Amino acid sequence: MQSARLWARLLGLEKVVVEGVEFDEDEECVVVAVRPRKATKRRCGECGRRCPGYDRGEGRRRWRALDLGSVRAFLEADSPRVRCNEHGVVVAQVPWARHGAGHTYAFDDTCSWLVTHCSKSAVRELLRVAWRTVGSIVTRVVADAEASTDRFANLRRIGIDEISYKRGHKYLTVVVDHDSGVLLWAHPGRDQKTLEKFFDRLGEKRCAAITLVSADAAEWIANVVGDRCKNAELCLDPFHIVAWATKALDEVRRQVWNAARRQGQHAVARDLKGARYALWKNPGDLTARQEAKLASIAQTNKVLYRAYLLKEQLRQVFALKGAEGIALLDAWLKWARRCRIPSFVKLARAITEHRVGIEAALAHGLSNARVESVNTKLRLLTRIAFGFRSPEALVALAMLDLGGLCPPLPGRA
Ligand SMILES: [Zn+2]
Secondary structure: OOHHHHHHHHOOOOOEEEEEEEEEOOOOEEEEEEEEOHHHOOEEOOOOOEOOEEEOEOOEEEEEEEEEOOEEEEEEEEEOEEEEOOOEEEEEOEOOEOOOOOEEHHHHHHHHHHHOOOOHHHHHHHHOOOHHHHHHHHHHHHHHHHHHOOOOOOOOEEEEEEEEEOOOOEEEEEEEEOOOOOEEEEEEOOOHHHHHHHHHHHHHHHHHOOOEEEEOOOHHHHHHHHHHOOOOEEEEOHHHHHHHHHHHHHHHHHHHHHHHHHOOOHHHHHHHHOOHHHHHOOHHHOOHHHHHHHHHHHHHOHHHHHHHHHHHHHHHHHHHOHHHHHHHHHHHHHHHHOOOOHHHHHHHHHHHHOHHHHHHHHHHOOOOHHHHHHHHHHHHHHHHOEOEOOHHHHHHHHHHHHOOOOOOOOOOO
16 A cells, blocks of 8 residues: 555545644644645535636644654645635635634544543543534534435424533523434524524524423413414423422421421421421332321421321322323312412412313323433533533533534544
8 A cells, every 4th residue: 555545544534635744843743734636625624516716825734633653643734715706815624624724634634532431520621622623623523414415304292491601500491302312403592582582593484393391380481382383282291280389388388387486386386397308209209207207297297298198188189190181270260269278279270271281191101201311411401511611612511412413533434
């Protein structure tokens, strides 16, 4: 094999002529001089269309390639400019790197693969790159992958949620495919405008094909879904509804506790304070002590115990699901409306208001559980993404890891 071809193979280069190889003593790196094959010359860096040449640009340029053995390696080439009808004067496309990138395709892909498989410090150390460079790399790798695949084909059931990052100061809106469990889309912000961007990307036809959407009871989600997905039923996430009941129960506990304290019933107040977890937990998970506590509340505090039973029965509604769940929900609403506990009367009103969405969730057995599990992993990624310059890099990292966009290692596809 000719040595030029051997070098091209070593570096995984296609449509490229290797002109020479030397060792740069100052930089302590291998520099491989290359030029594009004729057929790939003089194309617009933005759109890839063939264009007339413009000038020689900034002369020689280097791109970081994968290390050769233990030595850093660079490709070096001219970077002429072309004049594109659409994009004006731009640097010509090169077959070994993305437009505007300082690293080769192989380097970018290796970096993206490593980010989803190793620790942050391992990636930095192994590749000898700054963390924000990793952020730029994953951003362009994902943008490329998104442009070349249609991940929104055949969507039927989706879940929408939000997740906080930057210590709870900023939010991402997140969309997950219920059928594959894959993260479809994430975008900074949590409002109507943000979510509309997702449905814009989907387009009218694919919006119309969506049959079920699960979400919490946020109005902005309901508004956009109602507006854009004409054939979809909105299912309210049972987990959120049960959380409302848990909150109502806690209000009752606090009121009862405050009343006991005001009336000087210190022993009762002390007991109630310790009862919090017993009231919160699912009955199956209670310890013997918590069971005893609950039994004592049943004896001494009828109102609080009634509130507890109301919470538990609502949970049962969602455990049953289907027609049985809907029947139990009816019974529950009747009971809650006349239970004379203000927090639960209020809860009954809120549930009645969202009745359609709750019944849809019961009928289709759809919860946001899949979305929550994606969110749990996404929360870990927000910590890893700390140090990236833009939220787009965080989103890109999420798409690599949870959206199925991670490229294979170079040469192994
Ligand atoms: Zn162009």
